[in-house]
Amino acid sequence: MRGAADGTPGPAASTGRAAPVGHAAMRSANLSLLLRHLHARGGRSRATLAQETGLSKASVTSLIGDLAERGLVQEGRVERRGTVGRPGTEVRIDPGHVAGIGLELNVDHLAVTLQDLGGQVRFRSSVPTPVVDGQDGRSHPVAPVLDLVAQQLRETLEAAAAQGLWVAGATISPPGPVDYAGAGVRFASNLGWSGVPLGEELAKRLGPDMPPLSIENDAKLSALAEAPRLARQGITDLVYLTGEIGVGAGIIADGRLVRGWSGFSGEVGHIGLDPAGVACRCGRRGCWETLVGFDTVLAVLDPDDPARSGHLPLQERLRRLRGLLDAGDERLVQRFRTLPGDLARGAGVLVDVLNPQAIVLGGFFGAFADVLVQPVQEALDARLLTPDGRVEVSASALGLDAAAIGGADMALERVLADPLLAPVLPTGASR
Amino acid sequence: MRGAADGTPGPAASTGRAAPVGHAAMRSANLSLLLRHLHARGGRSRATLAQETGLSKASVTSLIGDLAERGLVQEGRVERRGTVGRPGTEVRIDPGHVAGIGLELNVDHLAVTLQDLGGQVRFRSSVPTPVVDGQDGRSHPVAPVLDLVAQQLRETLEAAAAQGLWVAGATISPPGPVDYAGAGVRFASNLGWSGVPLGEELAKRLGPDMPPLSIENDAKLSALAEAPRLARQGITDLVYLTGEIGVGAGIIADGRLVRGWSGFSGEVGHIGLDPAGVACRCGRRGCWETLVGFDTVLAVLDPDDPARSGHLPLQERLRRLRGLLDAGDERLVQRFRTLPGDLARGAGVLVDVLNPQAIVLGGFFGAFADVLVQPVQEALDARLLTPDGRVEVSASALGLDAAAIGGADMALERVLADPLLAPVLPTGASR
Structure with missing residues (x-):
C-alpha cells in the first residue's frame, strides 16, 4: 500500500526537465550530495557519511578530498563519549573560505550581510536609504540609491577578501515584486521605482568585481532564511x-x-x-x-x-x-x-x-x-x-535581518548545488 | 548575471533529500529520463534522443533495448518529408503493455478509467454511488460503497488482463480531504464519511489482485490531468x-x-x-x-x-x-x-x-x-x-473525467519514475 504522500511526483513533473547523468555529472552530483548533507546535518565521520548517503567508503574518501581541496570541508577530532580506542576524525563544513552576500534594499535602510558556509555572519552593515523630500512627498532617487548599493557591495567584498573568503555570489532584495527576466525591479511600489535594471546598473558600477547576482523579493528570501530552522x-x-x-x-x-x-x-x-x-x-x-x-x-x-x-x-x-x-x-x-x-x-x-x-x-x-x-x-x-x-x-x-540572511543563503546555494564552482585553494593554504 | 528564476533551488531544498548516484541508480535514472522524454515529447530517432538528452548514442541504444524488453517503447518507421535516402526509424512509447487505473468516488457516481502509457483510455465505466434515503436525509453506507469500488476495480483489472496490459497501479479519489498516512478518507464531508481506511478495506476485498494503490483528492488529480496539456x-x-x-x-x-x-x-x-x-x-x-x-x-x-x-x-x-x-x-x-x-x-x-x-x-x-x-x-x-x-x-x-484520468496518470507515473518496475515481456511477445 502506498500513500500518495510518499513523494511520488505527479505526472506534471514529466516535462522533461531532468538532466542526463553521465560520469562527470555523477561526480558533481555526489559532491553536492555530500556537501549538502554535511551542511544540513553537521559534522560526522566518513563511515557515517557512507552509511547515511549510500555511497561507498572509497567514494566518500575521494569526494571529501575534492571538497577539502576547495576549502569547503575540513577534518577535525571528534570527542567520543563512552567508547574505547583512539578518537575518530569527523568531516565538517569548513567555514573559512567560502561566503555569500545578501543585500536588503528597503524603504528606510539598506542592510548587507556577509555569511560564511558555516552560517556565521562575517560582516554586516545597515545604512539609511537616500531619500529626497519633494513637493509630492518623499522619493527615492534611483542613481544615488544605486551608488549606495554598489558602495556597500564593494565594502562587503573587501571585508570578504580581508578575511580570505571567496564570494560565491550576492542576492539583492528590493521591496516589491521582481522582474526576474530583466534582473530588475518591476514594481517596487514602496520605493516608487519601476523598470530599474538593478543587476545591470550594479554591474556597470562594480565592473570586474561584480559577483554573480540574483534578485529576489524580501518575503521570499526571509522564508528561505527561516526554512532550515523549521526543516x-x-x-x-x-x-x-x-x-x-x-x-x-x-x-x-x-x-x-x-x-x-x-x-x-x-x-x-x-x-x-x-x-x-x-x-x-x-x-x-x-x-x-x-x-x-x-x-x-x-x-x-x-x-x-x-x-x-x-x-x-x-x-x-x-x-x-x-x-x-x-x-x-x-x-x-x-x-x-x-x-x-x-x-x-x-x-x-x-x-x-x-x-x-x-x-x-x-x-x-x-x-x-x-x-x-x-x-x-x-x-x-x-x-x-x-x-x-x-x-x-x-x-x-531572524527578525529584521531575515531577508539579508536569506539572500546570503541563496548565494551560497550556488556552491552547494555545484561545489566545483569554488576555486581550488593555493597549495599550503590553511585548511 | 543570473536571475533567481533560472531554477536555482533555494537553501530550503538543502534538507538532504537527494539520493546518492551509484551505477545502478544511474542506469535507472537514465531509463526514466528517456522514457519521460518520449512520453512528454513524442516519438523521435535515437540520434535526436541522444542530442536532446545529452546521453551518448551507445547509451541511448542500450537503454532503449531495456525499455523495449519491458514493452515500454517500440520502434517504427518514420515518414521523412523532403529528405532523400532510406527512411529512418523512430522510437516511441509502446501503448500496448502497461496501463494505470484511476477511480473517482463521487457523491453521485463512481467513475473508473483504465489508461495505457500512450494516453489512450482502454476501459471506462461509471455507475451510481449507493445511496440510502433515511430520516436524516441521504447517506452513503460505507460497506456497500466499498463493495462497489472493489467490484469496479476488479472489472477494470479484468479488462486490462484481457487486453494484455500490466497494471502499474491505481489511484482513487474520494470527495474530500485525504488521510495520506492511513490511506483513508479523513473528512469526506460530502459522503458523510470519516476515518474510513479505504486502502485497507479494498486490499481486504481484492486480496492478491490488489494493485499498488494511491489515494488523492479529486481537485489535485484533476490538476495533474490537465497539467501536461498546459506544460x-x-x-x-x-x-x-x-x-x-x-x-x-x-x-x-x-x-x-x-x-x-x-x-x-x-x-x-x-x-x-x-x-x-x-x-x-x-x-x-x-x-x-x-x-x-x-x-x-x-x-x-x-x-x-x-x-x-x-x-x-x-x-x-x-x-x-x-x-x-x-x-x-x-x-x-x-x-x-x-x-x-x-x-x-x-x-x-x-x-x-x-x-x-x-x-x-x-x-x-x-x-x-x-x-x-x-x-x-x-x-x-x-x-x-x-x-x-x-x-x-x-x-x-477533460470535463468530468479529469479526476479519474489524473488518477490513471498518477499510477503510470510509478513506471515513468522507475521503468524497471514493468515486467520483462515473455520471449516472443509482440512488440
Whole structure:
C-alpha cells in the first residue's frame, strides 16, 4: 500500500526537465550530495557519511578530498563519549573560505550581510536609504540609491577578501515584486521605482568585481532564511509573513520556494477580505493591508509621534511603539487587541489555500510576537475544520535581518548545488 | 548575471533529500529520463534522443533495448518529408503493455478509467454511488460503497488482463480531504464519511489482485490531468478549480503538485470573502462556496426542478440546467450574470497568493465555460496591479473525467519514475 504522500511526483513533473547523468555529472552530483548533507546535518565521520548517503567508503574518501581541496570541508577530532580506542576524525563544513552576500534594499535602510558556509555572519552593515523630500512627498532617487548599493557591495567584498573568503555570489532584495527576466525591479511600489535594471546598473558600477547576482523579493528570501530552522523540526511547508508598510508572504511548499510564474506569489497584502471594507491605496476595498498594515497601527498615534516619522529607521520606530505599548498607551493596547483577529482572517485564507504546517510572523508582526503569536494561534485553531490541518504560529527567529540572511543563503546555494564552482585553494593554504 | 528564476533551488531544498548516484541508480535514472522524454515529447530517432538528452548514442541504444524488453517503447518507421535516402526509424512509447487505473468516488457516481502509457483510455465505466434515503436525509453506507469500488476495480483489472496490459497501479479519489498516512478518507464531508481506511478495506476485498494503490483528492488529480496539456504550452504554474457541491482547487507550482503538509491544500471553498456574507454550512460567513457553489445556482430554480434532484447523475442535471439556460430562463440567466464576478473574487485571492499562469475551470464551472471563461477573465484582468501577473482563464479539456484520468496518470507515473518496475515481456511477445 502506498500513500500518495510518499513523494511520488505527479505526472506534471514529466516535462522533461531532468538532466542526463553521465560520469562527470555523477561526480558533481555526489559532491553536492555530500556537501549538502554535511551542511544540513553537521559534522560526522566518513563511515557515517557512507552509511547515511549510500555511497561507498572509497567514494566518500575521494569526494571529501575534492571538497577539502576547495576549502569547503575540513577534518577535525571528534570527542567520543563512552567508547574505547583512539578518537575518530569527523568531516565538517569548513567555514573559512567560502561566503555569500545578501543585500536588503528597503524603504528606510539598506542592510548587507556577509555569511560564511558555516552560517556565521562575517560582516554586516545597515545604512539609511537616500531619500529626497519633494513637493509630492518623499522619493527615492534611483542613481544615488544605486551608488549606495554598489558602495556597500564593494565594502562587503573587501571585508570578504580581508578575511580570505571567496564570494560565491550576492542576492539583492528590493521591496516589491521582481522582474526576474530583466534582473530588475518591476514594481517596487514602496520605493516608487519601476523598470530599474538593478543587476545591470550594479554591474556597470562594480565592473570586474561584480559577483554573480540574483534578485529576489524580501518575503521570499526571509522564508528561505527561516526554512532550515523549521526543516530541522521536520517542517517543509511554511508561510513567512512580513509586515511593514505592505504585507507580503514567502511560501515554501514541500521544501521548495513557490515563486509563481512571474515571481509575484505571496502578494497577499491585497487579498480582498471585505467588499464593504476600507478603501486601499491599490484602488480596491477591504484588502488585508487595510486591516493589518504597519500604517494601520501607526494611525492610532498622534500625527507628530516620532514612531510615525518616515525619517527614522524602522528599528527605532519599533522601539518607540514598544515603549508606548509597554507603558499601557490605551490606543495601542486596543489596536493590538483587534490585530490578531485581523491577522488570522488573512492567515486563515493562506491556511485554506496552502495548508502550511507553520506560519512565521516577521517584520513588525515578529517584533510584537509576544502579544500576537498566541491570540493568532487561538483564532486559527478556532476556525479549523479538521485537526489535521492545524498550523503552528511562531515568530521569526531572524527578525529584521531575515531577508539579508536569506539572500546570503541563496548565494551560497550556488556552491552547494555545484561545489566545483569554488576555486581550488593555493597549495599550503590553511585548511 | 543570473536571475533567481533560472531554477536555482533555494537553501530550503538543502534538507538532504537527494539520493546518492551509484551505477545502478544511474542506469535507472537514465531509463526514466528517456522514457519521460518520449512520453512528454513524442516519438523521435535515437540520434535526436541522444542530442536532446545529452546521453551518448551507445547509451541511448542500450537503454532503449531495456525499455523495449519491458514493452515500454517500440520502434517504427518514420515518414521523412523532403529528405532523400532510406527512411529512418523512430522510437516511441509502446501503448500496448502497461496501463494505470484511476477511480473517482463521487457523491453521485463512481467513475473508473483504465489508461495505457500512450494516453489512450482502454476501459471506462461509471455507475451510481449507493445511496440510502433515511430520516436524516441521504447517506452513503460505507460497506456497500466499498463493495462497489472493489467490484469496479476488479472489472477494470479484468479488462486490462484481457487486453494484455500490466497494471502499474491505481489511484482513487474520494470527495474530500485525504488521510495520506492511513490511506483513508479523513473528512469526506460530502459522503458523510470519516476515518474510513479505504486502502485497507479494498486490499481486504481484492486480496492478491490488489494493485499498488494511491489515494488523492479529486481537485489535485484533476490538476495533474490537465497539467501536461498546459506544460506543452510552457505553463507550469496553474490552479484547477472544481465546482460541484463544494469548491476545491488543485495547485501546481513550478510543475509540482502542492499538497500542503497534511494534504489539505486547495480547500478554497471556505476562504472568507465577506464577513457580512451568507452563513455557510461550515459555520462561518461569506465563504466562497456560498457565492459560487453548485447549490447557489440550483437555488434559483423551483424546489422540484429535476436539476435539483440528488438522485440524478450530475451529467443529467447539468444537461437540464443547460437546457433551461439556453431557453433563456430569466432566473438562471441572471444568476450566470453575477457568477463570474463572484468566481473572480475568490480566483483573485488565488492569483495574489500563488501567481499562477493559468486557471482552469472544471466541474460545473467547466460545463458552462462558454458563459463563464470570458467574463471571469475580464474581471481578473481588471484587478491586475501589474501586467506581469496576468493569469489566463480556460475551461477544463477533460470535463468530468479529469479526476479519474489524473488518477490513471498518477499510477503510470510509478513506471515513468522507475521503468524497471514493468515486467520483462515473455520471449516472443509482440512488440
